[in-house]
Amino acid sequence: MRGTTPERVAAALERNDPLPGTAGFAGRLDVESSALGDGPCLVRDVLGRQPIFFSEHDPSAWGFDPTELEDPRPLPAGHVQRLGADDAAESGSQRVWTLPNPPEFDDDETALDAVGDAVLGRVRAVDPADTAVAFSGGVDSALVAVGMPDAPCYVAGFEGSHDIEAARDAAEAMGRDLRVVKFAHDDLTRAVPEIVAATGRTNAMDVQIALPLYLVAERVAADGYERLAVGQGADELFGGYAKVANAPDDHRVDAETVRGATREMVATLPAQLERDALTLRAAGVEPVAPLLHDDVVAAALRLPGRLLTDGEERKIALRRTADGVLPDAVAAADKKAVQYGSLAARELDRLARRSGFKRRMDDHVGQYVRSLADR
Incomplete structure (x- = not known):
């Protein structure tokens, strides 16, 4: 077990x-x-x-x-x-189990206290031995890093990418050791077949997301660390997506409320976590996700919509937890999805087109991924 x-x-x-x-x-x-x-x-x-x-x-x-x-x-x-x-x-x-649907907290103060206790309790409970932190400069990974003040932080991407620049700024503000893993096109073409073999997935989105995870985990393992602490789950649990903020007017969600749309996002976690765990293990590290601990999940599920997003600010309860714990600029920082923030998606698309898989073709990046896996 x-x-x-x-x-x-x-x-x-x-x-x-x-x-x-x-x-x-x-x-x-x-x-x-x-x-x-x-x-x-x-x-x-x-x-x-x-x-x-x-x-x-x-x-x-x-x-x-x-x-x-x-x-x-x-x-x-x-x-x-x-x-x-x-x-x-x-x-x-x-x-045998379904995700609970508990009532909202009675008041905002109780809700914020519960989220703060759960989040800070779980990130501080992580065993720092042989553990590094995946660090994008956003509030999720920065809170995870708070729990391991001496652990090295790693960011990955192409030079000039949003994630590298944001991580550099956040690491400087927090006084943290940051190690930058820069990609080249050869890294992508080498890693794609290995990701496909590990996960069994060839669709473009899954591979684009997995690429930066795989490449940063390779470096972490090469540096002698056995575990990689990640901020997975924060966007799903705490209202981090634009489509949640725009509910019920966004066609990408069925729910009529922000709280309902957040539950829709939580329901997507099993498929995502399978991909990410298999990717990181194939690269040689074991994932650690303190923001997905039951304590955090239980608190997040009781948040009212107004503490998830107000349409402009997202992950409100999580950011209030970060107040006084992180520098203000880090607590308020926005982040991009890893495939875009690292430029992995853009550069994989570029490689596909250079190899003759043009955008006018159906699923041109997926076709390119499958061509690399079949070599």
Whole structure:
């Protein structure tokens, strides 16, 4: 079992508790549980923070690395899957946890105190041994860095990219050691096939997001660090997207409220976290995501829309947590999505066009990615 003990997972099943105080878990559960019946099973937490896979052809085969299985299938978040079931009807996965939908906090002061306690408590609880910080200069990664004051911070991108410039400014303001991982086109063409092999994904967006993660993690591993602390989950949990701020008028969300749109974003986390965990592990480091701990998730789910975004400022509750903890400019800093802030998306598009995959072609970057993976 990764992420916690089998006994805690079994207890969470008995209590039907989707947020039992962990940072996510997955693995084989042999502890007897009346909720599951007899026999071992696979289990994955409600947000899918630890990916796990099984084989449809061999009911007893499973693993954390899909490359070790024939025809691997991810176990959905919040599900269990019986191992070794002879009956096909028993071999399918079943949902045992759903994300809770708690009421809003009674008042803003209580809400902000709860978020502050959860966020600062979890970032300060990270074991700094052999750990580096992925640092973009935004409030998410800066808060993670606060918990490890002596850990080196790494930023990755092409020279002149937004992320490198923002990270340099933030690191100077915070007095932090910043190590810059600069990309070249050869880095992208080398890394793309390795990312595809690790994740099984070839769509342009997934690969563009994974590229800077993979390349910075390679450097972190080469420098001797075993873990990389990341700010994953902050945008989804705390209202960091423009489409959330524009709800219900943005066609990209179905919800009628900011709070509902935020829940839609949280529901996208399992697929994202699977990609990112597999990418970072393939590069040689283990991800650490303190902003995705159950304590933080539980507090964020109770935020009213006005503490998520007011249409102009986003991640309001998270930024109020940063007040007095981070320099004002860092607490207020905006960030770009990693594929754009690092210029990985722009330069992968440029390489695709140079290789004959023109923008008039359908999914021209995806076609280029698949051509690199097939070499």
